[in-house]
Amino acid sequence: MTATTTRPTNRIGLTTQDYQGGTSTLCAGCGHNSITSQIIAACYDLSLDPATVLKMSGIGCSSKTPAYFLGKSFGFNTLHGRMPSVTTGAMIANRTMTAIGVSGDGDTGSIGFGQFKHMMRRNVPMVYIVENNGVYGLTKGQHSATADIGQHLKYAGTNVLPPIDICAEAIAADCGFVARSFSGDAKQVRELIKAAMSYEGTAVIDIISPCVTFNNEDDSSKSYAYGKDKEERIQDIQFIQSYEEVVVDYEPGSEQIVKLHDGPTIKLRKLNRDYDATDRWAAIKLLEECRQSNIFVTGLIHINESRPTLQQTMSLIDEPLAYQTEAQLRPSRAAFAAVMAEF
Amino acid sequence: MTSLDTVVSAPVIDPNPPVINDFTLVVATENGSGSQTANNTLIRAIFKMGVPVSGKNLFPSNISGLPTWYTIRVSHQGYAARREYSEILVAYNPRTSDEDLANLPAGGVCIHPADMKFTTPRSDVVYYPVPVKDFIKEIAPPQHLRDYITNMSYVGVVTQLFGISRVEIEHALMHHFNGKRKAVDLNLRMVDMAIAHTVAHLPKQDPFRVEPLNKTAGKILIDGNTAAGIGALVGGVGVVAWYPITPSTSLVDAITEYAPKLRPAVDDRVNYAIIQAEDELAAAGIIVGAGWAGTRAMTATSGPGISLMNEFGGLAHFAEVPIVIWDIMRMGPSTGLPTRVSQGDILSAYYLGHGDSQHICLLPGDMTECFAYAGTAFDLAERFQTPVLVLSDLDLGMNNWMTEPFEYPEQPLDRGKVLDTGSFAQFLADHDNKWGRYRDVDNDGIGYRTIPGNQNPRAAWLARGTGHNEQGVYSERNDDWQRNMDRLTRKLDTARRHVPAPVIDARPGATVGIIGYGSTADAITEARDRLRAQGIETSSMRLRSLPLNEDVRTFMESYDQIYVVELNQDSQMLQLLCAHAPKDAAKLAPVNLCDGLPLTATFITQRINAHRTSVKQ
Structure with a gap:
C-alpha cells in the first residue's frame, strides 16, 4: 500500500495499481478484459480496502478473471457452476466481507443454474457478474444456454433451443438488484458495479461480453457489432457516494433517485422509456417485450431493497463467525452438564 | 424382524428354570403407528432398573403402513449386538403376524391383540392375548392419539409378565413427555388397564424375567x-x-x-x-x-x-x-x-x-x-x-x-496453522520475509494458512482447484505439480501418526486376529467370548481411522490368521489392509455381510468356524 509519486490516489490512499491483479491470459479483445478493467476502476472509485473483498468464480474463461484483478484480495476459483454455494458459505462465515463473483453463461445458465437460483432465493450478499458471450470458449465453441435460437456456429452447428434470459431468471427468483449491460459500455458497467457493490443482497449484472474467437459474427446478439448497434440504455446511471452531493439536474419525473442502505445513491436519468426500476412487474414486462422484439436493453432493470439478507434471516451476530474464539464457540460446562442430565 | 433374517436354527426354550435378564423381545408393528414411544418407554424402564439393554429399529423406507420391527435385547452380560431370533414376540401387525409367529423358537412367547387370527397357529409357543379393542373402547382416546395409546397396551402386558418396574415405566413416560402430566396419565391409563388384565387373566407360563441389577448406574442411553x-x-x-x-x-x-x-x-x-x-x-x-x-x-x-x-x-x-x-x-x-x-x-x-x-x-x-x-x-x-x-x-x-456419559473436553480446540494479521508479520520476520500458502516450512506437508480479513496485503491468496505452485499461483509446470503432489503425500503420512490409533486387545496365546471397525464392535466382542468358550483365543484390533498406520502392520504380522469383519459385499477394509501390508495380505479372510441388518455374534462365529474347518481340510 505504498501510495507513491504522482499517481492519483483514492480516499484510502491507494492507486489503481493497488487494485490490479495478474496479467490476463484471455484472448486479445475479449470482452471479459474490459469488465476486469471496470471492476478495478469501480473498486478504486469506491475506495474499497482490498482486504475486505472476496473474489469468487466458477469455471470457464470468465471465471479465470479474478486472477486478473484485486491481487491483494482473497479469492476462490471454485468449481464449475458452484460459485454460489461456496460464496454462500464464505459470506456466512464472514459477513463483514464484500463479495464480487464472476461467472459465465455456461457456469450460470447451465451447470450452475440451480445454485444461481437458490443463491438469489437466499439473498446472499454478493455481486454476481455474468460475463455472457453465448458460447463455450475453453472447450472451443459449443452453444451455451444463452445462445440465440437459430444461430449457426462453425463448430457447433445450428442452435435449436431458445435462450435463457439471466435477468428474467433473476427477477423470477426475487433478486433485488438486476442489471444488464454491455462490455463495450465501460461507464455503465462501472457505475452498475459500484451500485451493486453497495447493495445489500444479491446483485446480478448480466453483461454481454463478446467472445472474439468463437461468437463475434455481426448477426450474433453477443457480438461487438450487435451491441454497439442495438444497445438501448433505459437510463443513464450515476452512482453517487454517500459523501457526495446528489445534484438533481433534470425536470421532475425524468430522474429516479434510489437511496441505498448505507447512504450512497443511484441516480437514474430516464431516457426513451418511462420506466420505474423498483416495479418488479414492469421489469418482467420490459424483458418480455424486448425478447419478443429483439431489443437489447441495458441498465438497472430492477431494484428492491426490502428483502432481508441471508445473514439477517439467520439472525447471525455482527462479527464474523470465523473470528469467534474458543470461549465463544465452546459451550459452558454448566450448559453441557445440563444437557447431559437430560439423558 | 426375523422374517428378514438368514435362518439360524433357534433352540427349544425350556419353561424352567427362569431365564433372567437374557432374552430378546421383538415388537412387530406398522410403520407410522407410533410404536416408538412405547418401545422407548420399555427400554428406558429396563435400563433404569440397572439392566443392560439395547434397542434396534428395523424400519422400512416409508412414512406409514409398511411393517416395522423393533428389537429389545436384555443382557446381563451387557451384549448389545443384534441376535438372530427373539424369544418374545409382540405381534401387533396383522400383515406380518403369521411370519413373525413362525419365526419364534419353540417355547417362545407371543403377545397379540385378542382378535388377531393366525393362519397356522403353533402349539409350541405361549400365547398372551390382549383385548386391545375393549381397552380402547373404555379409554376412548382422541382419534389422533388412538394408535399411540393402543401400543401402550403391550407395554402394560410386557411390564407385568416380565417384571418390569411400573414406577420406572411412569418415570420413562415422564421423561418422554417432558413431564406433561396429562399426556403421561393418558398413556398410563392404558398401561395400568393392561397390567390389571394381565394380573387377572394371563397367568405366567414362560420363563423370562427382568430382575433389577446394578449394571447401568451412571450410564445414559x-x-x-x-x-x-x-x-x-x-x-x-x-x-x-x-x-x-x-x-x-x-x-x-x-x-x-x-x-x-x-x-x-x-x-x-x-x-x-x-x-x-x-x-x-x-x-x-x-x-x-x-x-x-x-x-x-x-x-x-x-x-x-x-x-x-x-x-x-x-x-x-x-x-x-x-x-x-x-x-x-x-x-x-x-x-x-x-x-x-x-x-x-x-x-x-x-x-x-x-x-x-x-x-x-x-x-x-x-x-x-x-x-x-x-x-x-x-x-x-x-x-x-x-x-x-x-x-x-x-x-x-x-x-x-x-x-458412559460424555465428558467435557479438556483439550483446547486445535485451529491448526492459521496466521492472523499479527502472526503473519511475525512469520515473515522469522522466515526471510517469505510466505507461500503451500510452502512446506515445517517438513510435515502442511502449509501456513491465512483467512479472509487478514489485513496484511501479502496475506491474500486465490484458492483454486487448478494446478498451483507454492504461492498458490496458477501453474502448469510439471515440477510444480509433482512437488505439490509429493507434499500432499507427506501430509497424509503426517496425518497417519495423528489420527486415532486402533484399539488393540492382544491376548496371550492367541494365533487368530480379528479386525473390525464401527458398529460391529459389540458383535465382535460377543463372538470372541463365544470363541474363547469354544477354545479359540483371539486378539482383536478395532480400527478407528484412516489412513492406516504402523500399529496395523504390527498387528497383521503378529497373527497366523486374521479375520476382517465388515458390513459390505466387497470387503472394502480388507482391500485397504492388503494394500497397506501386502506381506501379510494372504493371512486375511473376510467375515463380511451385506444384507442390511446389524451384524450378529453368531454370524461371526459361524463364518470363522467354517473357515477354520475348510483350511484344515
Whole structure:
C-alpha cells in the first residue's frame, strides 16, 4: 500500500495499481478484459480496502478473471457452476466481507443454474457478474444456454433451443438488484458495479461480453457489432457516494433517485422509456417485450431493497463467525452438564 | 424382524428354570403407528432398573403402513449386538403376524391383540392375548392419539409378565413427555388397564424375567446421531449445511435442538448457522466456502450424498480447505436400502474425488466416539487443512445405545496453522520475509494458512482447484505439480501418526486376529467370548481411522490368521489392509455381510468356524 509519486490516489490512499491483479491470459479483445478493467476502476472509485473483498468464480474463461484483478484480495476459483454455494458459505462465515463473483453463461445458465437460483432465493450478499458471450470458449465453441435460437456456429452447428434470459431468471427468483449491460459500455458497467457493490443482497449484472474467437459474427446478439448497434440504455446511471452531493439536474419525473442502505445513491436519468426500476412487474414486462422484439436493453432493470439478507434471516451476530474464539464457540460446562442430565 | 433374517436354527426354550435378564423381545408393528414411544418407554424402564439393554429399529423406507420391527435385547452380560431370533414376540401387525409367529423358537412367547387370527397357529409357543379393542373402547382416546395409546397396551402386558418396574415405566413416560402430566396419565391409563388384565387373566407360563441389577448406574442411553450433534456443538461448529437424507437427518436435528441450549443466542443473535441446502452439492459447497473463510464447517449425509460431494471433496483436498463430512452409512449401491445399515462407503469416502486423493476418515465404534470424534474431526480438519470424513452408520446413528456419559473436553480446540494479521508479520520476520500458502516450512506437508480479513496485503491468496505452485499461483509446470503432489503425500503420512490409533486387545496365546471397525464392535466382542468358550483365543484390533498406520502392520504380522469383519459385499477394509501390508495380505479372510441388518455374534462365529474347518481340510 505504498501510495507513491504522482499517481492519483483514492480516499484510502491507494492507486489503481493497488487494485490490479495478474496479467490476463484471455484472448486479445475479449470482452471479459474490459469488465476486469471496470471492476478495478469501480473498486478504486469506491475506495474499497482490498482486504475486505472476496473474489469468487466458477469455471470457464470468465471465471479465470479474478486472477486478473484485486491481487491483494482473497479469492476462490471454485468449481464449475458452484460459485454460489461456496460464496454462500464464505459470506456466512464472514459477513463483514464484500463479495464480487464472476461467472459465465455456461457456469450460470447451465451447470450452475440451480445454485444461481437458490443463491438469489437466499439473498446472499454478493455481486454476481455474468460475463455472457453465448458460447463455450475453453472447450472451443459449443452453444451455451444463452445462445440465440437459430444461430449457426462453425463448430457447433445450428442452435435449436431458445435462450435463457439471466435477468428474467433473476427477477423470477426475487433478486433485488438486476442489471444488464454491455462490455463495450465501460461507464455503465462501472457505475452498475459500484451500485451493486453497495447493495445489500444479491446483485446480478448480466453483461454481454463478446467472445472474439468463437461468437463475434455481426448477426450474433453477443457480438461487438450487435451491441454497439442495438444497445438501448433505459437510463443513464450515476452512482453517487454517500459523501457526495446528489445534484438533481433534470425536470421532475425524468430522474429516479434510489437511496441505498448505507447512504450512497443511484441516480437514474430516464431516457426513451418511462420506466420505474423498483416495479418488479414492469421489469418482467420490459424483458418480455424486448425478447419478443429483439431489443437489447441495458441498465438497472430492477431494484428492491426490502428483502432481508441471508445473514439477517439467520439472525447471525455482527462479527464474523470465523473470528469467534474458543470461549465463544465452546459451550459452558454448566450448559453441557445440563444437557447431559437430560439423558 | 426375523422374517428378514438368514435362518439360524433357534433352540427349544425350556419353561424352567427362569431365564433372567437374557432374552430378546421383538415388537412387530406398522410403520407410522407410533410404536416408538412405547418401545422407548420399555427400554428406558429396563435400563433404569440397572439392566443392560439395547434397542434396534428395523424400519422400512416409508412414512406409514409398511411393517416395522423393533428389537429389545436384555443382557446381563451387557451384549448389545443384534441376535438372530427373539424369544418374545409382540405381534401387533396383522400383515406380518403369521411370519413373525413362525419365526419364534419353540417355547417362545407371543403377545397379540385378542382378535388377531393366525393362519397356522403353533402349539409350541405361549400365547398372551390382549383385548386391545375393549381397552380402547373404555379409554376412548382422541382419534389422533388412538394408535399411540393402543401400543401402550403391550407395554402394560410386557411390564407385568416380565417384571418390569411400573414406577420406572411412569418415570420413562415422564421423561418422554417432558413431564406433561396429562399426556403421561393418558398413556398410563392404558398401561395400568393392561397390567390389571394381565394380573387377572394371563397367568405366567414362560420363563423370562427382568430382575433389577446394578449394571447401568451412571450410564445414559443415547443414539449416535444425537451424540454427534452434541459433540459438534461442543467442538465449536460454526456452519452446518446439509440436505435431508436418511439416516443422517437426525444428526442435524440434534444440532438444531441442542444449539439453543449449548450455544445460547445473545440478544437474539447466534454464532452458528444451520442451512438446509438445495442438494448435497450445495451443502458441500457451502461448507467449503465457510471452512475456507475460517469457520468450523460440517455437513451430515449418507451414501447418495457422498456421491454428490465427490467434486467438492476433491476441491477441498486439493485447495486444502478444512471441512467435516459425516457419512451415516446406509446400504448402497444407488438408492439401495435407505433404512438399512451398511459399511459400504469405506472406499468411496477414503478416495473421495477423482485423481489421486486419500482422506482422513474417522470410524467411531461407540457413543463416546460419536460424541468425541465430532470435535476430533474439526481439530484434524483444521490441523491438516483438509476434508475429514466421519464414517458412522445407521445402526450407530439411529439406534439407542448404553454409554458412559460424555465428558467435557479438556483439550483446547486445535485451529491448526492459521496466521492472523499479527502472526503473519511475525512469520515473515522469522522466515526471510517469505510466505507461500503451500510452502512446506515445517517438513510435515502442511502449509501456513491465512483467512479472509487478514489485513496484511501479502496475506491474500486465490484458492483454486487448478494446478498451483507454492504461492498458490496458477501453474502448469510439471515440477510444480509433482512437488505439490509429493507434499500432499507427506501430509497424509503426517496425518497417519495423528489420527486415532486402533484399539488393540492382544491376548496371550492367541494365533487368530480379528479386525473390525464401527458398529460391529459389540458383535465382535460377543463372538470372541463365544470363541474363547469354544477354545479359540483371539486378539482383536478395532480400527478407528484412516489412513492406516504402523500399529496395523504390527498387528497383521503378529497373527497366523486374521479375520476382517465388515458390513459390505466387497470387503472394502480388507482391500485397504492388503494394500497397506501386502506381506501379510494372504493371512486375511473376510467375515463380511451385506444384507442390511446389524451384524450378529453368531454370524461371526459361524463364518470363522467354517473357515477354520475348510483350511484344515
